[in-house]
Amino acid sequence: LKKRLLERKSGSAVSDARIHHLPQLKLRFEPLNEVGSEMHICVNTEKSLGENLQQVLCRGYILECRQTDRIIQKIPQYMSESGGS
Structure with missing residues (x-):
């Protein structure tokens, strides 16, 4: 800095x-501690705005997919706990 x-x-x-x-x-x-470090997206400010925007959007999409996958994996556990089939 x-x-x-x-x-x-x-x-x-x-x-x-x-x-x-x-x-x-x-x-x-x-500090960014509201979310885990695996959710942080670091950018290189020496790169262009376009490059950084592309990196942030791509990384954000990957992180969103991972979150969705974790939720989907919990569905069987939720269903068995709630008595669903």
Whole structure:
């Protein structure tokens, strides 16, 4: 993060964040722990928006398929517990 903020000093980045914002950013940082790490999608900000969008959509689809598969696998257990056939 520090490196990226320093690089913005000499460039014309879209973001207004600069190195003097780092302490405040660190204080306000909230880790992504509401979902398991297997659900996180990391992107390389050096890549284009199009490449990152494609990666996020593809990875999101894969994760959604895995979630659906886990739910489907639990159906027999649910059916036996609820008395269904």
